[in-house]
Amino acid sequence: MGAARADIAILGGGLAGGLVALALARHRPEISVMVVERGAVLGGNHVWSFFSSDLPQGGEDLIAPLVEAEWSGYDVCFPGYARTLATDYRATTSHRLDARLRQTLPAAMIRTGAEVVSCTPTTARLGTGEDIHAGAIIDARGISSYPSMTGGWQKFLGQRLKLAQPHGLSRPIVMDATVDQIDGYRFVYCLPFAPDEIFVEDTYYSDGPDLDRDLLAGRVADYAAAKGWRTQDILAEEYGVLPVVAGGDFDRLRAVAGHDAALAGTRAGLFHPLTSYSLPDALRFALALAAQPDLGADTLRNFAEHYARSHWNGSWYYRKLSALLFAAAKPDQRYRVMQRFYSLNPRLIERFYAGQSTWADQFRILAGVPPVPVHAALGVLTGLGARPRPLGQ
Numbered sequence: 001m002g003a004a005r006a007d008i009a010i011l012g013g014g015l016a017g018g019l020v021a022l023a024l025a026r027h028r029p030e031i032s033v034m035v036v037e038r039g040a041v042l043g044g045n046h047v048w049s050f051f052s053s054d055l056p057q058g059g060e061d062l063i064a065p066l067v068e069a070e071w072s073g074y075d076v077c078f079p080g081y082a083r084t085l086a087t088d089y090r091a092t093t094s095h096r097l098d099a100r101l102r103q104t105l106p107a108a109m110i111r112t113g114a115e116v117v118s119c120t121p122t123t124a125r126l127g128t129g130e131d132i133h134a135g136a137i138i139d140a141r142g143i144s145s146y147p148s149m150t151g152g153w154q155k156f157l158g159q160r161l162k163l164a165q166p167h168g169l170s171r172p173i174v175m176d177a178t179v180d181q182i183d184g185y186r187f188v189y190c191l192p193f194a195p196d197e198i199f200v201e202d203t204y205y206s207d208g209p210d211l212d213r214d215l216l217a218g219r220v221a222d223y224a225a226a227k228g229w230r231t232q233d234i235l236a237e238e239y240g241v242l243p244v245v246a247g248g249d250f251d252r253l254r255a256v257a258g259h260d261a262a263l264a265g266t267r268a269g270l271f272h273p274l275t276s277y278s279l280p281d282a283l284r285f286a287l288a289l290a291a292q293p294d295l296g297a298d299t300l301r302n303f304a305e306h307y308a309r310s311h312w313n314g315s316w317y318y319r320k321l322s323a324l325l326f327a328a329a330k331p332d333q334r335y336r337v338m339q340r341f342y343s344l345n346p347r348l349i350e351r352f353y354a355g356q357s358t359w360a361d362q363f364r365i366l367a368g369v370p371p372v373p374v375h376a377a378l379g380v381l382t383g384l385g386a387r388p389r390p391l392g393q
């Protein structure tokens with residue numbers, strides 16, 4: 001069996017791997033980059049959204065070709081009030097990531113349908129027995145187990161609906177929590193892609209990871225019907241079960257993810273502990289990696305390890321908030337935490353989603369009358385009270 005070669009081989013052509021490849025192509029055109037993906041297409045089947053305020057400096061140009069829709073502002077609705085926020089919201093799609101990567105990299109450097117079975121800092125072995133040799137390997141194969149971690153789950157099913165008439169929305173509803181509070185904190189998320197096309201996602205912050213596809217699809221249909229939207233066709237569907245991390249041990253996460261190659265994306269723990277969203281971190285990481293003067297295997301592995309550890313240490317506050325949500329608030333009262341949060345200053349909300357809360361923000365989010373019992377909140381914050389559950393596999 002022959003061996004393919006590249007200066008950098010990225011294992012996993014998902015969001016993080018794709019962004020690293022695009023950042024290297026843009027900022028280090030002298031480097032040859034290969035992407036190795038087990039799926040038939042790059043990026044899978046996703047809508048990845050973000051706030052414009054999440055973007056790091058230099059991120060705008062890189063992400064722009066992936067953006068399928070953008071809106072000026074968004075709405076949130078809670079039992080207590082509704083609010084429109086002015087922050088721009090954008091949606092990228094995996095088919096745009098796939099197209100952009102194919103436009104940017106030579107065809108021979110995109111290997112789809114290629115399952116990686118093992119890797120070292122400079123080689124990857126495929127299921128076919130073929131070896132890939134690289135100056136450095138970046139492992140961005142995603143994450144599927146969360147050893148030592150505690151918290152809960154964010155699970156959702158979304159459908160892109162073609163409607164018989166216009167839906168009448170001009171901007172997204174990022175949280176509509178006026179729906180029945182079932183299985184923890186429940187809200188519906190709506191992205192109006194076209195006047196008669198809307199993505200509707202039924203979402204839960206739950207204690208358990210079980211997701212009943214048919215039940216959630218039924219609730220998406222009920223929500224659309226209650227809004228007076230008549231569905232003509234379901235154009236696409238996606239679902240996810242993502243960890244909401246309240247605590248854990250970074251070294252054990254690393255041990256499962258593998259120490260050999262430089263890690264990127266969720267595999268490196270680069271996601272927001274409370275929203276489980278990873279696009280802002282993936283973009284920041286891709287730009288930082290492409291700016292490294294030395295892209296050799298040892299240097300890149302050390303850089304990635306240091307980056308991920310700093311991210312983990314720097315996100316302790318969001319893990320505390322996850323713990324408050326899951327251990328201090330009763331499941332059917334969790335919405336009150338988000339209801340209060342969304343009443344705060346819009347700049348604070350932006351910094352929260354970008355994972356850049358200041359000390360003053362951190363104080364403000366917790367100050368005042370907490371929407372959870374005071375004794376339960378103190379117990380969680382001091383570590384002496386109820387503890388979030390282990391996430392396991």
Ligand SMILES: Cc1cc2nc3c(=O)[nH]c(=O)nc-3n(C[C@H](O)[C@H](O)[C@H](O)COP(=O)(O)OP(=O)(O)OC[C@H]3O[C@@H](n4cnc5c(N)ncnc54)[C@H](O)[C@@H]3O)c2cc1C
Binds near residue numbers: 267
């Ligand atoms: C349905 C869904 C919607 C989401 N929406 C958002 C959102 O709106 N905004 C946001 O910021 N985050 C969102 N997330 C969360 C998170 O950002 C995504 O999961 C994101 O795709 C994670 O990026 P990643 O690159 O780490 O992993 P992935 O994008 O999952 O990429 C990993 C890639 O590695 C490949 N792979 C795995 N094993 C192998 C192997 N052995 N050999 C070769 N290839 C392999 C996979 O096929 C996959 O393509 C969403 C998650 C889901 C599941």
